[in-house]
Amino acid sequence: MQYFLCLAEEKNVTRAARQLNIVQPALSMQISKLEAELGQKLFDRSVQGMTLTSAGEALVRLTAPIVRDAEYARQEMAQLGGRISGRVSVGLITSVAQSTMASSSATVASRYPEIALSACEGYTETLVDWVNTGQLDFALINVPRRKTPLAAHHVMDEEMVFACRKDCPIKPPAKLRFDHIANFDLVLPSKRHGLRLILDEHAAALGIDLRPRLELDTLPALCDVIATTDFATVLPTIALRQSLASGTIRAHRFDEQRVVRSIAWVHHPRRTVSVAAKAVLDVITHDLAQAAATAKEFVEPALRGANSSYRKARKTPRRKTRS
Amino acid sequence: MQYFLCLAEEKNVTRAARQLNIVQPALSMQISKLEAELGQKLFDRSVQGMTLTSAGEALVRLTAPIVRDAEYARQEMAQLGGRISGRVSVGLITSVAQSTMASSSATVASRYPEIALSACEGYTETLVDWVNTGQLDFALINVPRRKTPLAAHHVMDEEMVFACRKDCPIKPPAKLRFDHIANFDLVLPSKRHGLRLILDEHAAALGIDLRPRLELDTLPALCDVIATTDFATVLPTIALRQSLASGTIRAHRFDEQRVVRSIAWVHHPRRTVSVAAKAVLDVITHDLAQAAATAKEFVEPALRGANSSYRKARKTPRRKTRS
DNA sequence: CACCACAAATAATGATTGATTATAGAATTC
DNA sequence: GAATTCTATAATCAATCATTATTTGTGGTG
Numbered sequence: 001m002q003y004f005l006c007l008a009e010e011k012n013v014t015r016a017a018r019q020l021n022i023v024q025p026a027l028s029m030q031i032s033k034l035e036a037e038l039g040q041k042l043f044d045r046s047v048q049g050m051t052l053t054s055a056g057e058a059l060v061r062l063t064a065p066i067v068r069d070a071e072y073a074r075q076e077m078a079q080l081g082g083r084i085s086g087r088v089s090v091g092l093i094t095s096v097a098q099s100t101m102a103s104s105s106a107t108v109a110s111r112y113p114e115i116a117l118s119a120c121e122g123y124t125e126t127l128v129d130w131v132n133t134g135q136l137d138f139a140l141i142n143v144p145r146r147k148t149p150l151a152a153h154h155v156m157d158e159e160m161v162f163a164c165r166k167d168c169p170i171k172p173p174a175k176l177r178f179d180h181i182a183n184f185d186l187v188l189p190s191k192r193h194g195l196r197l198i199l200d201e202h203a204a205a206l207g208i209d210l211r212p213r214l215e216l217d218t219l220p221a222l223c224d225v226i227a228t229t230d231f232a233t234v235l236p237t238i239a240l241r242q243s244l245a246s247g248t249i250r251a252h253r254f255d256e257q258r259v260v261r262s263i264a265w266v267h268h269p270r271r272t273v274s275v276a277a278k279a280v281l282d283v284i285t286h287d288l289a290q291a292a293a294t295a296k297e298f299v300e301p302a303l304r305g306a307n308s309s310y311r312k313a314r315k316t317p318r319r320k321t322r323s
Numbered sequence: 324m325q326y327f328l329c330l331a332e333e334k335n336v337t338r339a340a341r342q343l344n345i346v347q348p349a350l351s352m353q354i355s356k357l358e359a360e361l362g363q364k365l366f367d368r369s370v371q372g373m374t375l376t377s378a379g380e381a382l383v384r385l386t387a388p389i390v391r392d393a394e395y396a397r398q399e400m401a402q403l404g405g406r407i408s409g410r411v412s413v414g415l416i417t418s419v420a421q422s423t424m425a426s427s428s429a430t431v432a433s434r435y436p437e438i439a440l441s442a443c444e445g446y447t448e449t450l451v452d453w454v455n456t457g458q459l460d461f462a463l464i465n466v467p468r469r470k471t472p473l474a475a476h477h478v479m480d481e482e483m484v485f486a487c488r489k490d491c492p493i494k495p496p497a498k499l500r501f502d503h504i505a506n507f508d509l510v511l512p513s514k515r516h517g518l519r520l521i522l523d524e525h526a527a528a529l530g531i532d533l534r535p536r537l538e539l540d541t542l543p544a545l546c547d548v549i550a551t552t553d554f555a556t557v558l559p560t561i562a563l564r565q566s567l568a569s570g571t572i573r574a575h576r577f578d579e580q581r582v583v584r585s586i587a588w589v590h591h592p593r594r595t596v597s598v599a600a601k602a603v604l605d606v607i608t609h610d611l612a613q614a615a616a617t618a619k620e621f622v623e624p625a626l627r628g629a630n631s632s633y634r635k636a637r638k639t640p641r642r643k644t645r646s
Numbered sequence: 647c648a649c650c651a652c653a654a655a656t657a658a659t660g661a662t663t664g665a666t667t668a669t670a671g672a673a674t675t676c
Numbered sequence: 677g678a679a680t681t682c683t684a685t686a687a688t689c690a691a692t693c694a695t696t697a698t699t700t701g702t703g704g705t706g
Contacts, residue, residue: 013683026447026665028684038400039407039599046621047682049672066389077361080378086362115362191616270348270665270691277360330653336654349694351655370702591664593694 001063003030004042008060009078011049021151021269059190074155078275085114086276090284091127092119093194094219094238096263099291104284111283117274131266137277138267140284142194147199150266155285158292159298160199161172161251163240164232174301178257179208184232186215187225195261199234202259223249236261239290244298249300263288324386325363326353333384334372345484345591368567380442388569394401398622401598408437409599413607414450415442416517417542418562419586427607432571434606440601447517454589460600461590463607473589478608481615482583483522484622486557486563486574497624501580502531510548518584522557527581546572559584560618561611567621574622586611 002010002018007027010016010100017027033040043058052060092101101119108117122130127139162176165186173180188210189196203210214231215224219239225231227248243249265281269271273281330350333339340350357363363377375383379384401407413423424442429439445453450462450536451471463478485499487507494505511533512519519593537554539545542562548554548573566572588604596604 014681022664023666024682025684025686028665032684036599037595039409039597039602040400040403041408049682053401058403059396059400062392062399066392066396069385069389069392073382073389076385077363077382080363080381086359103485130677211673241480272360274360274362279362337652346695347653348657348696352693355655368654372653395663466683 002067003027003301004034005060005063005067007031007043007050008056011051013050017283022243024090031322033252036111044274046144047082047103059157063320074275078278084305085112085237086274087116087118088274088277088280089120089136090277090280091122091130091136091141092284093124093127093141093263094121095195096140096252096284096288097237098219099238099241099295100284104280104287107283107287108280111277112276113150115280115302117280123192125192128266131268133317134268134271138273139279140263140265142198143264145197150268151264152264153264155263156289157260157262157290157291158236158238159299160195160234160236160252161240162234163243163249163251165230166248166250168232171254175255176252178202178206178259180256181210181232181234182208185214185230186210186212187222187231187233189217189222190210190215193217195235198259199262206257227242234259237299238291241291241295241298249254253299253301265307325390325435327357328383328386328390330354330366330373331375331379334374336373345535348406389475389528394576395463397598399544401601402414402556407599407602409433409597410439410441411597411600411603412441412459413600413603414449414453414459414464415443415607416443416450416586417560419463419607419611420444420517421542422564422618423461425601425619427610428614429602435599435602437604440603446515448515454591457591457594461588461596461604463586463611465521466585466587467517472592474592475587475589478586479612480585480586480614481561482576482619482622483557483559484563484574485555485557485575485586486549486551486572486612488565489571489573491507491553491555494551495575498578499575501577502529503524503584504555504557505531508553508563509533509535510545510554510556511555512545513533513538514539516540518558518562519540519583521584525580529580531622536623560622561614563621564614568620576622576624585605595635 003016003022003040006020007013007016010019013027013031014024016104017024017318020027031043038055038059040055041053043050051280058247078091093188097119104283105117105119108115120130120136122146127136127141128150130136131139131150139265143152143154162172162181164170165171170184190198191197191200200210214225219235221242222233222235223243224234227243237244237251240249265285325338326345329343330336330339330507333342336350336354337347340347343350354366361378361382363378364376365382366373367376368589372596420442428440428442431438443459445451447464447467450459450464450471451467453459454462466475466477485495485504487493487495493507511522514520514523523533537539537548542558543557543565545558546563549556550566560574562568563572563574567574588608
């Protein structure tokens, strides 16, 4: 039924199927089955797609409220939350885990005492794997360039910034370009890391060859290296948040040739996400947005507009320490 | 979801499951799965059944309109009928087939030109089998004493009456009892026939032993024998309709120890009946009721009350000849 | 207290559904 | 006329759901 409505909107089996996270023949079959069951044609087939017959239009009118009600019911039940329970296991890429889990796990524990949460950290690729096999209910990952078989939902975009020690001898120029980083000794995540892949791709597109002197996958360690040596790095802001807040390092936004990484949450396309899992997701994304917002305040040059003055207003931003 | 609402009403898994044409563990599993998905208990389990929690009540309020709308949508789509199409194959016990198919097939053909109808005749038992294997969309059968695995819906009850030649030498008494039939030479359907089973059971309950001199399963032939010889029989009225209308035989209602057979339509419990099939079913049941009504007019003694005078009003009832 | 009766839950197996890959057919477009 | 784009069909494979058989738990009864 969902299928039918989606197709009715898209008027194109292939596209609708993609949107529904299934393959085209599956949709074709379901639709023809539906038509057989109702004993009437719902679509007029043409080469530029499928268009509703009058019967199809009638069915849209009849079924639209149903899915609307169903969606509403789901949400209502989720909000009935005091008693939400269940086992929820999530996977997070390290940057997300580092910046959210301390606070998020506490929030979940207090707000949903009957949820048993299990969070694990891992590389995008392995997390996708865990989700696929059902070991994880969902995962927050870097959007992979390659198609995954999972249902993905965008969470946020985040800029990757240059970072080095506070009093680094080599000062980055005011208008920092990505290719300037060749002048620094770099410490970066290994190739197994999604962030590194993004950097490599970006560099390759600009004809640069990234050759870090050091490769480190554990972010706290990496930050520590930055803070205590003259190494520099390029990381998303939230990964640097702790160190930025403590004032040991500083971060510079690129003026052009910006690098952006996107975070998405993924789940098994044909397994419904429990309300408990959704609740956990909400908590984490909320904390993640929070973390990103505060982290962004430390990056130089300050963003133009309201944000900038806002940042200047408080030199020592408080941060939630809820763990 | 249907399951949930049904259980909410019944408050008893076993009974609800029976009503849903599934077995008890199936329902148990589905419900607990639903609870896991929503992360909250929907029922309080006790020994005298299951009672809704507040969350369960909330879900009832939320889902009841959905199934209502869905049911409404089904019906609407069915009524949008001009264009109903599809292949429909039905099975009918002989008595029903004889009295309806001539007219019903014509009606279906004219009213639903895009339905391809295939009707077959058979014994209750074999028809049930065909339905089970999916060779038939549904069947009209005698309600079997044994449980079938099919979903059954009552269609009509019908009296079985004594019948013999118009000028039979042995006149049946005014107040006919079932055990009187032992005085006649009987021709009855064979033991393979559902009607015969009903008669045998009825006879056994009364301590009578039915020993027909002749066994015939083809109803027209049987009627012919009745009309042309001194044999007598006991059959449901509609099976005798043709011969009664032509005046060659006469039928007598039993005064006591009545025999009633029930007709039901059955379909695969987990296969949805297409609207085309439903349309065909409607036509057949309508014609069947019609046939039963006209057939009843010929049976003696006339029924008391309104019916009786109605019958007397027209000695030569017209009958639809639509074939 | 053992025993039975009844209701629901669990486990193992089996059938049906639905998704997937691969492929074919029909209609445009270049 | 080859390539592209869209939908439909066929065969295979996985997951869901239902079934039978069995177990657990609770209350009534001799």
